[in-house]
Each structure stands twice: as structure tokens, then as C-alpha cells.
Amino acid sequence: MKKILLLSCFISIFLSSCDTNDDSGLCCGPDPIIAPQNYAFLRNNESTVKFTGQTTRIFMAEEIISALKNNDTQTQSSLLAMFDHQEGAADFSDPELNASGKSVRSKTAASSDYFSANATEAAEIKSMFDSYIGIQTSEVFPNWNTVATPGVAGQIADGSDTRYIGANGLEYNQAFAKGLIGAFVTDQILNNYLSPSVLDAGDNVSNNDNDITDGDNNYTTMEHKWDEAYGYLFGGVAQENQADPLPSIGQNDSFLNKYVGKTNSDSDFEGIAQDIFDAFKLGRAAIVGKDYDVRNTQAAILQEKISQVIAIRAVYYLQTGKLSIESGNFGAAFHDLSEGYGFLTSLRFTRDTQTGTSIFTRSEVGSFISELMSDGPNGLWDVTPATLDTISEQIASKFDFTVAQAASSN
Amino acid sequence: MKKNITFILIILLAFVSACGVDDTSDIQPTDSYDRSALLVNWADNIIIPGYANFSQKLTALEVASEDFTQSPSAISLDGIRNSWLDANIAFQKISMFEIGRAQTLNYRNRLNVYPTNSQEIEGYISANSWNLELPSTIDAQGFSALDYLLYGLGTDQELLEKFTTGPNASSYKMYLLDLVTTMQNLTSEVFSDWNNGYRASYITNISSSASGSVDQTVNAFLFYYEKALRAGKVGIPAGVFSGSPLPQNVESYYNQTVSKLLLTQALNATVDFFNGKGFSSEYQSNGFSLNSYLEALGSEKNDASLETLINNQFQVAFSKIELLNDNFIQQITNDNTKMLEAYDELQRNVILMKVDMLQALSIDVNYVDADGD
Numbered sequence: 055m056k057k058i059l060l061l062s063c064f065i066s067i068f069l070s071s072c073d074t075n076d077d078s079g080l081c082c083g084p085d086p087i088i089a090p091q092n093y094a095f096l097r098n099n100e101s102t103v104k105f106t107g108q109t110t111r112i113f114m115a116e117e118i119i120s121a122l123k124n125n126d127t128q129t130q131s132s133l134l135a136m137f138d139h140q141e142g143a144a145d146f147s148d149p150e151l152n153a154s155g156k157s158v159r160s161k162t163a164a165s166s167d168y169f170s171a172n173a174t175e176a177a178e179i180k181s182m183f184d185s186y187i188g189i190q191t192s193e194v195f196p197n198w199n200t201v202a203t204p205g206v207a208g209q210i211a212d213g214s215d216t217r218y219i220g221a222n223g224l225e226y227n228q229a230f231a232k233g234l235i236g237a238f239v240t241d242q243i244l245n246n247y248l249s250p251s252v253l254d255a256g257d258n259v260s261n262n263d264n265d266i267t268d269g270d271n272n273y274t275t276m277e278h279k280w281d282e283a284y285g286y287l288f289g290g291v292a293q294e295n296q297a298d299p300l301p302s303i304g305q306n307d308s309f310l311n312k313y314v315g316k317t318n319s320d321s322d323f324e325g326i327a328q329d330i331f332d333a334f335k336l337g338r339a340a341i342v343g344k345d346y347d348v349r350n351t352q353a354a355i356l357q358e359k360i361s362q363v364i365a366i367r368a369v370y371y372l373q374t375g376k377l378s379i380e381s382g383n384f385g386a387a388f389h390d391l392s393e394g395y396g397f398l399t400s401l402r403f404t405r406d407t408q409t410g411t412s413i414f415t416r417s418e419v420g421s422f423i424s425e426l427m428s429d430g431p432n433g434l435w436d437v438t439p440a441t442l443d444t445i446s447e448q449i450a451s452k453f454d455f456t457v458a459q460a461a462s463s464n
Numbered sequence: 465m466k467k468n469i470t471f472i473l474i475i476l477l478a479f480v481s482a483c484g485v486d487d488t489s490d491i492q493p494t495d496s497y498d499r500s501a502l503l504v505n506w507a508d509n510i511i512i513p514g515y516a517n518f519s520q521k522l523t524a525l526e527v528a529s530e531d532f533t534q535s536p537s538a539i540s541l542d543g544i545r546n547s548w549l550d551a552n553i554a555f556q557k558i559s560m561f562e563i564g565r566a567q568t569l570n571y572r573n574r575l576n577v578y579p580t581n582s583q584e585i586e587g588y589i590s591a592n593s594w595n596l597e598l599p600s601t602i603d604a605q606g607f608s609a610l611d612y613l614l615y616g617l618g619t620d621q622e623l624l625e626k627f628t629t630g631p632n633a634s635s636y637k638m639y640l641l642d643l644v645t646t647m648q649n650l651t652s653e654v655f656s657d658w659n660n661g662y663r664a665s666y667i668t669n670i671s672s673s674a675s676g677s678v679d680q681t682v683n684a685f686l687f688y689y690e691k692a693l694r695a696g697k698v699g700i701p702a703g704v705f706s707g708s709p710l711p712q713n714v715e716s717y718y719n720q721t722v723s724k725l726l727l728t729q730a731l732n733a734t735v736d737f738f739n740g741k742g743f744s745s746e747y748q749s750n751g752f753s754l755n756s757y758l759e760a761l762g763s764e765k766n767d768a769s770l771e772t773l774i775n776n777q778f779q780v781a782f783s784k785i786e787l788l789n790d791n792f793i794q795q796i797t798n799d800n801t802k803m804l805e806a807y808d809e810l811q812r813n814v815i816l817m818k819v820d821m822l823q824a825l826s827i828d829v830n831y832v833d834a835d836g837d
Contacts, residue, residue, distance in 0.1 A: 201597055211570045211599035214577045377830055380674065382568050385599070 087343045089335040092297040093284065095277070095342060097265075102273040103297070105285025107156055112289045112307050114139060115158050115234055117146045119308060122190055122227035123218065125198045130191040134184060159183070162238045165245035166252050167410065168403070175416060179237055182399070183230060190226040194218050204432040212385035219388055222433025228392035229399070231308060232367075236400020239286045239310045240360055244405045247283035248337075248353040254346075263344055276341050280349075283356070284334050287311055303327045310360070317363045322459040330359050354407040361404035361413055365453055366460045368397035369446045372426075373461035376442040384435070391426070391434050391442075398422045401449070413452050422448070497760050499670040502752040503677050505740050507663050509750065513743035514558040515655040521551040522648045529644045533637040536627040538620060545614050549722060551647075552607050556729040560688035560737065563680050564666070565657040572692065573602055574650055579713050580608035582616060585639070592635045596646045605643055608717070613640050615718035674830055682754070683830045686818055689734055694810040697727045701796055702803035709800050714792040723792035728785060731810075735778045754821065763824035765816070770824060774816050781809040 095102045118136045121128050136145040141155035163169050163179035193207045198218065200208035207221045219225050246252050253276050260266075262276040271278070290307035291299040299306070304315015318327035337352030371394030378387035401422070404413040414422075422445050430436025446457045528547040532540040559572050566572070581603040588594035588604065596605050613636070617623040627636050658666075669677040695705065696715065703709035714723045740753020755771045763770040784806040789795040796803055822829060 199595065199598060199600075201599070209599045211573065211602060213570070214573045214602055216598075216600040216602070381680075381830060385570070 085343060085345075087336060087340045087345050087348045089332065089339045093288075093299070093331070093335050093338065094297040095338060097267070097272050100272050102277055103281050103284075104271070104273065104278065105281045105289055108282055108285030108289035110151060110154050110156050111158055111161060111238075112286070112309065113148065114146065114151050114154075114156070115231075115238065116290075116308060117148070117151065118158065119227060119231040119234075122187070122230060125195040125218075128191070128195075130188055133187045133191065137183065137187065158234070158238060161242055162234070163241060163403075165241045165249070165403075167245040167249045168241060168412070170251075179402075183233065183237070186226045186230045186233075189220055190230075193220050194226060204435040210385040210388060212383075212389050215385075215389075217385055217389050217392075219392075220433075222427060223384070223388045223391070223435045224395060224427075224433060225389060225392035228389065229396045232393050232396020233399045235309050235313065235396070236364060236403040240364060240400060241403040243283045243286045243310075244357045244360060245403065247279050247286075248356055249410075250350070253279050253341075253349070253353075259346070262341060274341075277338070280334075280338050280341055284338070287314065287330070287334075300327055300331055310363070313367050314360075314363055317366050320366075320459075320462060322455065322462060323362075323366065326359055326363065330356060333359070357405040357407050361406075362453055362455070364397060364400050364404055365413075365449050366455060368394055368401060369449050369457055369460035370394075371397060372442045372446045373457065375437075376439045379437065379442070380439055388434050391437065395423065395426065398426065398445070414449075418448075495761060497757050498752065499672075499678055500667060501750055502740075502757065503667040503670065503681075505742075505750045505752040506681060506737075507658070507667055509742040509747040510737060510740070511558065511561050512655075512658050512663065513747045514554075514561070515651070515658060517743065518551065518554040518558055519648075519651055519655050521547070521554040522644070522651055525551045526644050526648055529641055533627070533641055536624050538624070541614070541620060541624065545719075548607070548610055548614055549719075552716075552722075552726060553729050555607065556726055557733045557743070559692065559730070560685050560734065561681070562684045562688065563677075564654070564662050566654045567684070569650055569653065570599075570602075571650060571654055572688075575606040575647055576608065576715075577603050577606060578608035578611075578696075578715050579717055580604065580606075580612050582612050585609055585612060589632050589635045589639050592632070592638075594639065594642070596642060605646060607647075608715070609643055610640070611716055611718045613643075672826060674828060678825075679827050679830070682822070682825065682827055685734075685737060686814075686822075686829070687831050690814050690818065693727070693730050693734065694807065694814060697723075697730065698803060698807045698810060701792060702800055702807055703796075704804065704807055709796045709803075711793045711796040714796070717793070720791045720793050722790070724785070724788055724790045728782070731778070731782065731785070735775070738774065738778070754825075758821065758824055761824050763820070765820050770816065770820055774813060774821065777809065777813045777816060781806065781813065784809045 093103065114136070118133065121133060121136060132145070135143060137157070138159040139145050139151070139154070139157040142153065144152050146152050159180060162183060163176040169176040197207040198209070200206065202208035202210045202219050202223075204223075205221050207219060210217050210219055217225055218227075256275075257266075258274070258276045258279075261268075262274045265274065267273060268275045268278060273281070287310050288296055288299045288306065290309075290311055291302065292306075295302065303318060304312050306312070314327050314330060317323045318325070333352040333355040337349045337356070340346070340348035340352065371390045375387045375391035375394055378384070378390060399419060401414040402412055402416060402419045405411070406413045425441055425445055426437060427433045429438050429441055443457070446460075450457045450460065525544070525547040528540070528544040532544040534540075555575060559576065562572050584601070584604045588601075594601060594604070614623075617626050627633055630636070666677050669675070673679065699705060701710050701712075701714045714720070715726050716722050738753065739755045740749050740751065742749040755775065758771040758774075759769065765773055784802070787802055788806060789798070792803070818829065
């Protein structure tokens with residue numbers, strides 16, 4: 055017996071030591087790529103890092119999700135206009151955002167890899183977000199001062215907070231915000247800016263090899279594309295801290311930054327924020343060093359870790375929602391499940407680094423949503439703990455974390 | 465060999481339970497402590513008498529509110545203020561039992577969310593229109609809304625003017641009456657549920673699963689201690705969660721001299737519940753409690769019995785609270801360190817109860833920290 059125990063100890067030591075695939079590019083070759091301490095890169099003593107466009111779009115998205123709760127000032131058309139902002143239109147409170155020609159909607163379900171030849175699905179996803187706005191204004195806003203009951207939109211208490219839900223129990227503003235984490239932020243990072251189809255497009259490689267910068271800018275196009283990926287995670291950080299953003303991780307926006315921070319504060323996933331930051335730095339250093347293998351390895355790490363964050367948060371919210379359902383606390387449950395709903399839709403934009411496609415197919419994600427909403431006639435009012443467990447297990451089975459590990463996060 | 469088989473069985477058991485389905489409603493208690501007697505003690509000697517007492521005080525408050533609104537005067541104002549305090553103290557004895565109907569009604573929040581939203585209240589009164597059933601009006605009702613109307617409208621003279629000759633006098637009166645009636649209705653709903661069937665199912669639900677009465681009650685008790693007592697009454701106003709103090713968030717912001725009284729009443733109730741003490745001489749304990757449960761299990765920490773550690777820690781917390789000014793706003797403004805010290809001692813029992821006690825009792829925490837958005 056003792057021998058067996060001893061043996062299994064050895065086996066587990068062996069297994070875990072094999073598990074560390076630390077090929078961070080420090081081993082071979084004449085010029086090892088070394089990441090700087092901060093995300094700071096210079097050419098001719100001037101910074102080559104720029105991602106103001108991402109910052110702008112994150113700020114626009116912040117204003118939209120906040121406006122979704124302003125029943126007294128917003129209408130369907132004002133919200134749709136914010137989402138699909140046109141240059142110069144006075145959609146936002148910040149005049150700089152109004153002056154910008156960028157919009158959130160144009161970058162929703164818009165990555166090169168997933169949607170450049172998939173216009174049908176891209177249009178469907180964009181109109182899914184449009185429909186959240188439509189239901190919020192046509193169903194939830196009119197019932198703002200009504201007590202919600204199964205099948206009737208209105209208010210529901212979540213402790214001392216008030217939530218505003220549709221007839222099916224869904225908080226559309228949460229579905230919208232958490233859905234954007236996938237369709238907008240994650241899709242742009244993983245399937246656009248970190249993809250060779252964007253990094254290596256046109257003459258990017260030869261230009262980068264020969265230090266040919268992009269017009270008047272101080273960066274090569276490839277450098278800039280990588281920085282734009284970084285900007286979707288760290289664009290909300292105060293400018294002076296953007297090169298060293300981890301101290302405030304989780305507090306810089308309501309989107310991916312927030313949830314990388316929350317995932318990182320669960321002891322089961324502690325360090326994931328550092329892993330992500332390190333991969334961004336090393337990948338960028340590899341572009342400077344013209345080592346595209348190292349760059350691609352770091353891109354794969356980012357795609358894997360960020361996909362994990364989305365899946366962990368989806369499971370987390372389904373599980374906390376389950377606890378509240380079990381104790382009859384519908385208000386708390388619907389809030390968590392609405393966040394979970396958004397993260398479920400975000401799963402579509404995760405990425406399997408082997409295949410370069412989503413870890414969850416469009417139809418798998420569609421099934422999750424329909425399972426969640428179809429235990430009875432009134433959507434979340436009827437969802438059972440068993441259904442929430444089933445979906446959670448299906449998600450976790452594609453990763454090396456367990457439902458319990460994800461559920462214990464905060 | 466026998467040992468090996470046992471070992472394998474344990475592993476198998478662990479495996480099976482880890483993978484098991486969720487329906488744990490027929491899981492029997494794993495220890496021999498008489499959970500049924502424990503639940504009877506809680507229901508019959510603590511909880512139901514507590515609601516009976518609170519209902520009585522609310523009835524007195526209702527009478528006083530009718531007196532006051534019919535003829536507002538210094539005397540009737542004094543009367544309703546006294547009834548408000550009596551009822552508030554009685555509420556501190558039952559606030560922790562947010563289970564059953566109380567939970568579905570969001571009872572504690574309906575009765576005692578603070579700080580109150582005086583602007584919102586004034587808005588309803590001047591519009592002469594409100595609906596206290598809406599969750600968004602939660603911060604405009606309950607004890608703290610009454611606190612505003614009875615202590616927050618200026619001098620007694622100014623207050624009486626608002627209820628007599630002021631332009632919205634009838635609206636003030638209606639609002640005050642509606643606040644008291646709502647508290648009364650909610651309480652009678654919870655109380656009558658206990659008396660009509662809930663007690664019976666409560667005391668027989670002895671299973672050691674998340675849905676069992678012991679698990680539910682202990683979770684409600686801990687949630688209350690951690691969030692409502694430790695954080696709400698002390699930590700939040702002392703700035704533990706915000707970086708800087710928030711004196712405007714004390715319980716009883718307008719009648720400032722009773723914040724400490726309400727805290728000590730709440731902590732007394734907490735200690736009494738832990739020790740299974742009957743509500744009054746009329747309701748003697750049968751001796752079953754969390755204290756005696758831990759004693760029966762022989763739970764120890766650092767070579768000391770866990771129940772003794774917890775009771776001692778309650779006394780340490782009391783000794784720190786004794787040092788505080790009756791008026792918490794003054795205490796926070798003049799010497800917030802003492803508030804923080806009281807908080808720290810209350811916090812130590814969160815660890816002893818939420819971690820050590822729950823582990824000893826094999827109870828899972830059924831609540832999570834709010835997500836913050």
C-alpha cells in the first residue's frame with residue numbers, strides 16, 4: 055500500500071513537472087528576446103507605443119452601458135446612435151468622443167479571422183446588440199416603476215440594490231455589457247490584432263524587418279497592431295500608468311480589464327494577469343527583435359489565457375446565480391445570470407490556438423443560451439439549478455479548470 | 465489489510481460525493497447532535513418570541529403614529545419617538561433571521577436600509593405620490609426613513625410646523641403612516657408564516673444539506689453578522705471599505721445618540737443566539753445552541769475549544785465597543801481609530817465562525833461577496 059502511495063506521488067511529481075511548457079523564447083538562438091520590465095518601447099528615444107483609438111472606443115462603450123440605465127433621458131434612437139456613433143454627432147457627454155469617427159458597433163463581431171468572410175453572422179451579432187437596446191427601451195423603460203413578476207418587466211430588489219429586468223428576468227444592460235467583452239474587446243484582441251492575418255498583412259513583415267515606419271508615425275505597422283491588441287485590455291488605464299498597468303488591474307474599465315482583475319483575485323487563477331502582461335511585453339519585444347516565432351508563441355498564450363478568463367467568468371456567474379436561485383433570491387440570481395448570459399455569448403469569440411477557431415461553435419453558444427432561457431415560459435424565472443450545472447460543466451470540460459474552481463472566484 | 469480497505473473506501477466515498485448529484489435533501493446529519501432540539505430551541509424560544517415582541521412594539525408605534533398625525537404636538541412627538549426607539553431595539557433581535565418568508569420579502573432591507581435618501585423622501589412628499597412596494601424606494605422607507613421624519617426636519621418647532629401648517633402637512637402625515645403600516649404589514653406576513661406552517665417544516669428539516677434548516681439559519685446568521693452588523697453598523701461608517709470614513713452612513717443618522725445602543729443590542733442578540741439563550745424568562749432555553757453543538761463535537765483551535773474562543777472574542781469586541789461615544793458621528797469625526805479597533809475585534813469572529821465553526825459543523829457558505837456592479 056505504501057509503495058502504491060509512493061509511486062503515485064512520483065507519478066504526480068512527474069506529471070506536474072512535464073506540465074510546464076515554458077518556452078518563452080529564452081532558451082535558444084543567438085539573440086534571445088528579452089522583455090523589458092514595462093510595456094515601453096522606444097525608437098530614436100521616442101515611444102513607439104500608441105493605442106488612443108482603443109481608449110476612445112472603451113470610453114464610448116462605458117458611456118453606452120451607463121446610458122442603458124437612463125430611462126428618463128435615453129430613447130431607442132439615442133442609444134442606437136451612441137452604439138453606432140458617426141463622426142461629429144453629439145451622442146456622448148464627452149466632446150472628444152463626439153468628434154471621433156470611431157464607433158463601438160463597427161468593431162463588434164468585426165475581427166479579420168472570424169468575420170471577414172462571415173458577414174451574415176457578423177450582421178446577426180450586431181443586430182443582437184441592437185435588439186438589446188430595443189427591448190431595454192420598449193419593454194424595460196416603460197415598466198421602470200413597476201414591480202417585476204414572471205412575465206412582466208420591471209424592478210426587482212437585489213439586496214439593497216434595484217435591478218431592472220425584462221419580462222424574462224434578463225437585465226439587458228448586463229447582457230449588453232458582458233456581451234461586448236466578447237464580441238467587441240476579445241474578438242478584436244484575439245482574432246484580429248494578434249492574428250498573423252493582421253500582424254503580417256501587406257508588407258508588414260518586410261517593413262518591420264527593415265524598420266520602415268508607418269508614414270509619419272514612429273512605429274512600424276506590425277508594432278502598432280500589437281499595441282492595439284494591448285490597448286483593448288489596458289486602454290482605460292490612466293496614461294501615465296499604461297506601461298505599468300498591473301497595479302490597478304480590474305479597476306480600469308467595465309470590460310476585459312475588470313474581469314482579468316477579478317479572475318486574478320481568485321486564488322485558483324492568481325497570476326493570470328501577470329502571465330497576460332508578460333506575454334504582451336515579450337511578444338512586442340519579439341516584434342522589435344524580428345523573431346516572429348516568439349511573437350506567435352506569445353500571441354497563443356494570450357489567446358489561451360483570455361479565452362480562459364471569459365469561460366471562468368461565464369461559469370462563475372452561472373454558479374453564483376444557482377446559489378441565489380436555490381435560496382429563492384431572484385433579484386440577486388437574475389443579476390448574476392444576466393452577467394452570465396453576456397459571458398455565454400462572449401464564448402463565441404474565444405480561440406482554440408490549435409485550430410484558430412472558436413472553442414465554442416456558434417450553435418453550441420446558441421444552445422447554452424436557449425437552455426438557460428427555456429426551462430419554462432418565463433426565461434430566468436424558471437431556470438433550474440440542474441440546467442445551470444449542465445451548462446457550467448459543458449464549458450469547464452473544454453478547459454483545465456473545474457466548475458468548483460471557477461465558482462469560488464469573486 | 466482492514467486499514468487499506470477503509471482507506472480505499474474513504475477515497476471512493478470522497479470521489480462519489482464530489483461527483484454526486486445535487487439533490488441532497490435526504491442527507492442525514494453526520495453527527496449525533498440533536499438538530500431537532502436545536503431547531504425547536506431556535507424557533508420556539510428565540511425566533512418566534514422575538515417576532516411576537518417586535519410585532520407588539522410595531523403596534524405601539526402604529527398607535528403612536530396615529531396619535532401624532534391626528535394631533536401633532538410636543539407630547540405626541542415624544543410618544544412616537546419613544547415607540548420608534550423601542551421598535552428599533554426589538555427589531556435588532558430578529559433582524560438576523562432572514563430565512564423563509566423574510567428572505568423572499570427582502571425583509572431586513574425593507575425595514576432597515578441606511579443611509580436613507582432624504583431627497584427622495586422629500587420628492588415623494590411634495591409630489592404626494594409614492595409606491596413603497598418598488599425596490600427602488602427601499603432607501604426611502606423603514607426605520608431610517610422614520611429617523612429622518614422624526615429627527616431630521618430641523619428643530620422640534622420646525623418639525624411640528626411641517627406636520628401642521630406646512631404646505632405639505634397632509635402628505636408628511638400620509639407618508640409617515642404609510643411607512644409604519646408597511647413595516648407592520650411586512651412583519652405580520654413573516655410572523656404569521658412562522659405561526660402557520662413554517663415552524664413545523666422548519667423544525668423537521670434537520671438534513672445537513674444546503675437546504676436544511678440548520679444550514680439556512682447559520683448562513684443567515686453569519687451573513688447578518690458579517691454584512692449588517694460588522695460592516696453596516698461599524699465598518700462602512702468607519703471607512704474600512706472606502707478608504708476614508710463615511711459618518712453619514714451610521715445607523716440612526718438623525719437621532720445620533722442611539723447608534724451605539726443599536727449596535728450593542730444587535731451584538732447582544734448575536735451572542736444570545738450563539739449560546740441559544742431564550743428570548744426572556746418566559747422562554748427558557750432547552751440548552752441546544754451553536755455553542756453546545758461545537759462543544760459536543762469537541763471542536764478545537766490552537767488547543768482551545770472553539771466555542772470558548774468565539775465567546776471570548778465577543779467579549780473583547782464588547783470591551784472595544786464600550787469605549788465608543790454613544791454618538792458614532794462624533795466618534796468617527798474625533799477618533800476614528802476606536803471605531804476601527806472595534807471593527808477589527810468584530811472581524812476576528814467572522815474568521816472564527818465563518819471558517820472554523822462552519823468547518824466543524826460541515827456547513828457550506830451559501831452566500832458570496834457582492835460583485836460590486
